[in-house]
Amino acid sequence: MTLPVSEDTGSLLEVYRPAGPVFVGGEGSRLIAEDGRRYLDFVSGIAVNALGYGDPAFDDAVRAALDTGLVHTSNLYRTVPGTELAAWLTERSFADRVFFCNSGAEANEGAFKFARRWSRERSRDKVEIVAFRGSFHGRTFGALAATDRSAFQEPFQPLMPGVRFLSVGDVGELGRVVSGEQTAAVIIEPILAEGGILPVPHEFLQSVREACDAAEALLIFDEVQVGLGRTGRLWAHDASGIEPDIMTLAKPLAGGLPMGAVLLTDRVASAIQPGDHATTFGGGPLVASAALAVCRKIGEPGFLEAVRRKGEVVSEMLGAIALANEKVVAVRGTGLLWGIELTVPAAEIVSAALDRQLLLVGAGPRVVRLVPPLTTTDEDLIEGVKILEGVLQA
Ligand SMILES: Cc1ncc(COP(=O)(O)O)c(C=O)c1O
Structure with missing residues (x-):
């Protein structure tokens, strides 16, 4: 079957409907x-x-990174910008370790894998992910499974099994569903962004934290859209005083170059072994230099x-x-x-x-x-x- 090609998008796959201006x-x-x-x-x-x-600072940083001649090395070797960026992020957050990737969806996939790995390491073998109605976590199979949009999900079933959705604010349901027997992790955006800019009440975030602790499940904050200064705080969750075990970042991180990150505590990181997870491009010297420029500016x-x-x-x-x-x-x-x-x-x-x-x-x-x-x-x-x-x- 030949795909329709429109005058507007040329040979680009028509999954988007771009507006007029070029x-x-x-x-x-x-x-x-x-x-x-x-x-x-x-x-x-x-x-x-x-x-x-x-x-100017961003452009200079990208030009200087290009001038080194080192755009990419793979993670078989170490480079300076990625190490510095990981240090910047951990010094300013709950986290001790960082895994770099390329997008928000990929960051959430990594977070789910780390949560399952952690659970398995503790001989619990819990696999379930609890997510929230109105959430958006991305379009890959795992992230999409945790995204509460049936129109996005239905054409691609079956997705990753083992995701349950709860309503933000329903503490009773939270207590019944987040379980020591099944739940590996709970994922929540501190402000549901694609869902309509809906802030999650701080008391509810506190209840989610407590439910996770009681069930020995990990709490994942998806700050892909709301993190890194968007709310006027470095992290959106800073306003609540509640800390997660894992946090995912992407969108603003490298100022427009593709980059995602999974931040995690040492407690979780200790379960992850070399070879458990990987990505070819993650944290390369060019994107990490761009991200350092963004982070340093936000940190001024x-x-x-x-x-x-x-x-x-x-x-x-x-x-x-x-x-x-x-x-x-x-x-x-x-x-x-x-x-x-x-x-x-x-x-x-x-x-x-x-x-x-x-x-x-x-x-x-x-x-x-x-x-x-x-x-x-x-x-x-x-x-x-x-x-x-x-x-x-x-
Ligand atoms: C909260 C949240 N998580 C994840 C994603 C997915 O990010 P990406 O499009 O980079 O895969 C988005 C994108 O809008 C988002 O808003």
């Missing part, structure tokens, strides 16, 4: 299309381009405070829009991660905003998501939210 450049928090139009970007490559476009004094302060500017403006506009059901978010729940399809607002040169993305059918670069200026934030206000009024 982008050829970027500057700050704007993307430049081939017709010269400039678009204010509140998508950031889906929460990836934390430093926006053309950040005042950076996270600035994200929190900008979040307050956005919060105030969106709050006023919500009061004045009947299309807005709710506004949720923190830092530079915002969701606006609407009475109308999010796609309509995203498309109308594109016509006004503002890039937005949905998070579920009726939530418009704002995830601008963390470096977006106050002026650009205000301009973008005003464009959105105009679109909602139209």
Whole structure:
């Protein structure tokens, strides 16, 4: 069978429906299309381009890495940037060890394997993964099995068996399902991002932590989208004071180059033996150098405070829009991660905003998501939210 080839996507497989403009450049928090139009970007490559476009420190780090001539070595050999990046991440988190990979889905696959390995090492042989309704963890077979979207799952059954879904907030169900007999791990996003920017109440995260401890199951935080400064804290879970055993990262980690990471405690890492897991590209010197530039920038004094302060500017403006506009059901978010729940399809607002040169993305059918670069200026934030206000009024 020949696949249909459209004029828009040429020979690319049509799993995406790209919007009109073709982008050829970027500057700050704007993307430049081939017709010269400039678009204010509140998508950031889906929460990836934390430093926006053309950040001098990021660009210099990538150029310097290229100048060494060492793009890739494989993990048969050691390189300096990966080791330094792992140290940066462990010094600033609950974790003692890091496994680098290439995407969010791959990070979650690794987390599931490490959880099963840990359980097996303790002669428990527990394999079940508990996930939550509204969650998104990726599109590979294991990550998809833990993603609560039947439309994404059904065409590809059977997926990885042994995943059960619970409702966020239902402590009774949590107690019944997370079991010392079956549960290897519980995976949760501290803020359900693709699910509509739904923050998980801190008391519930605490209950999940306690349920895991009682059942000798591991707690995995998926911070692929909400980690590394997006919420105005280095880790989204910092606001709750609750720590996981494993955390997965990806999107912003290497500032737009593909990179994921699984962070784990020594307690879990002690179960993992050489040869248990691997990936050819993970943590190579080019991506790790890019990631070090991102991490160092986010770690600069005042950076996270600035994200929190900008979040307050956005919060105030969106709050006023919500009061004045009947299309807005709710506004949720923190830092530079915002969701606006609407009475109308999010796609309509995203498309109308594109016509006004503002890039937005949905998070579920009726939530418009704002995830601008963390470096977006106050002026650009205000301009973008005003464009959105105009679109909602139209
Ligand atoms: C919370 C979360 N986990 C995992 C993923 C999957 O990441 P990737 O697309 O890099 O595989 C995503 C992507 O949106 C995500 O938001």
